[in-house]
Amino acid sequence: EADIYQTPRYLVIGTGKKITLECSQTMGHDKMYWYQQDPGMELHLIHYSYGVNSTEKGDLSSESTVSRIRTEHFPLTLESARPSHTSQYLCATTGWTLGNTIYFGEGSWLTVV
């Protein structure tokens, strides 16, 4: 089991609002990821980081941004939310303590109205 914490779990916000989804892990892993999953659909990698001050875009283009100032935190920000951003956002991590297997957090469900 991985200790990955995501907040908020559920969020309903209005169009145009700025939101930040928090993700933290307590294992000191360098690699962290954000995946986006629409209901009943597959997961798509939108951002990843291999360490502090390292961020890369994933396979799916996203208007969100991420930062990695500390090893344990990998927040995702939407500057101006739109209904098209409604989705589930899943944070994941991997590292030597997990046998380099990727583990997911519980997810943050975002609804933009």
Added chain:
Amino acid sequence: QQQVKQSPQSLIVQKGGISIINCAYENTAFDYFPWYQQFPGKGPALLIAIRPDVSEKKEGRFTISFNKSAKQFSLHIMDSQPGDSATYFCAASRAGSQGNLIFGKGTKLSVKP
């Protein structure tokens, strides 16, 4: 172009039966093939994974069969139970990018009592 194709989209199995989910891939650079199980409202949880150097891996009631020449792999769930009802995702990643998983579209499994 979908890099990992998963079938069937949904599956209904009687309790005690065998559930079989199939995946096919195109990219021969893939070298890590995990299966994830996801319950509603939860993040995906790693079920079992395989690398191309073996043709089969078994963990309890779950078995992965891997056919490198056909570029296919499948998940078999023996003695399926109602508690196995969930969505199953196959995935693949390239060497050195284990967290950058490419997911299939998922299979919704229902096990009837």
